[in-house]
Amino acid sequence: CGIFGVFNHPEASNLTYLGLYALQHRGQESCGIVSSDGNNLHSHKSMGLVADVFGNQEIFKSLPGKAAIGHVRYSTTGSSVIKNVQPIMVDYSRGSIAVAHNGNIVNAQIIKDELEAYGSIFQTTMDTEIIVHLLATSKAISLQDRLTDALSRIQGAYCLLFLTETRMVAVRDPNGFRPLCLGRLGGSYVVASESCALDLIDAEFIREIAPGEMIVVDKNGMSSFFPFKKVDPTPCIFEFVYFARPDSHIFGKNVYQVRKEQGRQLAREHRVDADIVIPIPDSGVPAALGYAEESGIPFELGLIRNHYVGRTFIEPQQAIRHFGVKIKLNPVREVLKDKRVVVIDDSIVRGTTSRKIVKMIRNAGAREVHVRISSPPTSYPCYYGIDTPNRKELISSSHSLDEIRRYITADSLGYLSEEGLMSSVGAENAGFCTACFTGGYPVKFPRLLDQDEPQ
Ligand code: SF4
Numbered sequence: 001c002g003i004f005g006v007f008n009h010p011e012a013s014n015l016t017y018l019g020l021y022a023l024q025h026r027g028q029e030s031c032g033i034v035s036s037d038g039n040n041l042h043s044h045k046s047m048g049l050v051a052d053v054f055g056n057q058e059i060f061k062s063l064p065g066k067a068a069i070g071h072v073r074y075s076t077t078g079s080s081v082i083k084n085v086q087p088i089m090v091d092y093s094r095g096s097i098a099v100a101h102n103g104n105i106v107n108a109q110i111i112k113d114e115l116e117a118y119g120s121i122f123q124t125t126m127d128t129e130i131i132v133h134l135l136a137t138s139k140a141i142s143l144q145d146r147l148t149d150a151l152s153r154i155q156g157a158y159c160l161l162f163l164t165e166t167r168m169v170a171v172r173d174p175n176g177f178r179p180l181c182l183g184r185l186g187g188s189y190v191v192a193s194e195s196c197a198l199d200l201i202d203a204e205f206i207r208e209i210a211p212g213e214m215i216v217v218d219k220n221g222m223s224s225f226f227p228f229k230k231v232d233p234t235p236c237i238f239e240f241v242y243f244a245r246p247d248s249h250i251f252g253k254n255v256y257q258v259r260k261e262q263g264r265q266l267a268r269e270h271r272v273d274a275d276i277v278i279p280i281p282d283s284g285v286p287a288a289l290g291y292a293e294e295s296g297i298p299f300e301l302g303l304i305r306n307h308y309v310g311r312t313f314i315e316p317q318q319a320i321r322h323f324g325v326k327i328k329l330n331p332v333r334e335v336l337k338d339k340r341v342v343v344i345d346d347s348i349v350r351g352t353t354s355r356k357i358v359k360m361i362r363n364a365g366a367r368e369v370h371v372r373i374s375s376p377p378t379s380y381p382c383y384y385g386i387d388t389p390n391r392k393e394l395i396s397s398s399h400s401l402d403e404i405r406r407y408i409t410a411d412s413l414g415y416l417s418e419e420g421l422m423s424s425v426g427a428e429n430a431g432f433c434t435a436c437f438t439g440g441y442p443v444k445f446p447r448l449l450d451q452d453e454p455q
């Protein structure tokens with residue numbers, strides 16, 4: 001998911017719309033904006049893409065005020081239905097509050113059972129709603145203390161944006177799994193999942209919000225707190241591999257440069273005699289450029305992408321995903337004919353994409369097809385907010401390298417090593433979460449929401 005918020009700007013909801021537009025790659029199922037006019041909160045949300053949900057300028061008349069937060073969603077917990085669209089907005093004894101969440105709470109079911117035993121009634125199937133109930137039941141007086149109370153109970157991955165009538169609060173979990181940054185636009189503060197959203201609205205990047213940090217913005221300005229027990233941060237390395245936009249700056253690095261270095265490293269580890277290097281667009285492009293540069297094999301565009309199709313993987317149904325590859329990519333025969341081709345992608349999840357693409361490249365006349373992947377085999381599911389399928393659907397959890405090679409019908413197959421991946425982000429940046437590659441989960445999962453139990 002992606003979150004965006006702005007405080008103290010006359011065009012708050014319009015800017016949030018633009019911010020969400022820049023974060024669309026982080027979630028395409030649904031989106032929403034909640035604004036505050038100083039006395040009341042206002043909400044507009046729906047299933048669909050940002051441009052479709054907010055395409056009509058009239059909508060912004062119903063989102064008045066100088067503060068707003070927004071969310072783009074792809075579901076990790078809770079099904080993809082309208083009642084699960086964020087931000088969630090509730091009225092309770094102390095006023096109204098809205099929340100937008102990127103991440104996944106791993107002890108959600110335990111807390112939910114407890115809250116229900118005490119009479120809470122849940123309206124959605126999202127883990128995010130738990131936070132709202134914890135807030136409502138906290139005995140603390142100040143908003144900051146109530147938030148600390150509530151969030152101290154939850155474990156897992158959360159970047160959160162809260163909006164009340166008079167305040168905006170941003171929180172990043174102590175492990176810092178997901179990115180979150182702070183910017184300034186004249187006299188207003190801006191918070192966004194990725195810096196590409198700040199760029200779009202010409203906001204100045206101030207800094208990343210630190211793991212475990214809570215930032216409260218109100219009419220007096222901004223204050224920062226570290227209310228949680230400190231742990232060693234474990235930001236998600238998969239943000240660098242696939243999820244974040246290449247123009248963003250996250251976890252202290254530019255994503256494009258990291259991806260290109262992954263490609264160079266891949267070329268050092270898995271060299272092959274070939275005529276051209278081609279990416280599977282868009283996610284494979286920076287790594288393919290790095291591979292070509294390091295190997296000296298020319299970079300070509302052998303597959304052209306239809307840009308009006310979203311990220312294949314995020315389409316929620318298997319049937320659609322199946323179609324996806326062909327809808328999205330078409331080979332350039334003149335580039336591929338009679339060539340020995342190295343094709344680069346960022347990851348193999350189920351193997352569907354690679355298998356179809358190898359076939360497509362061969363049908364276009366390629367002589368050899370060598371697949372190179374700019375991350376290690378994805379063998380374990382993510383419980384921290386990336387929607388990887390359960391273990392049995394991950395091809396590399398149950399198949400050897402050669403079995404996968406045969407399944408995708410490649411002449412050869414090479415994955416970037418764990419060490420290679422680490423070196424691409426810089427050795428000084430130790431402490432990343434790499435659980436989907438290694439199985440070393442940095443935060444244990446006592447119990448997720450029932451439908452999402454680990455498989
Ligand atoms: Fe990121 Fe993988 Fe860790 Fe999930 S398991 S947080 S995708 S590195």
Ligand code: MG
Pocket residue numbers: 280281282283284345346
């Ligand atoms: Mg891809």
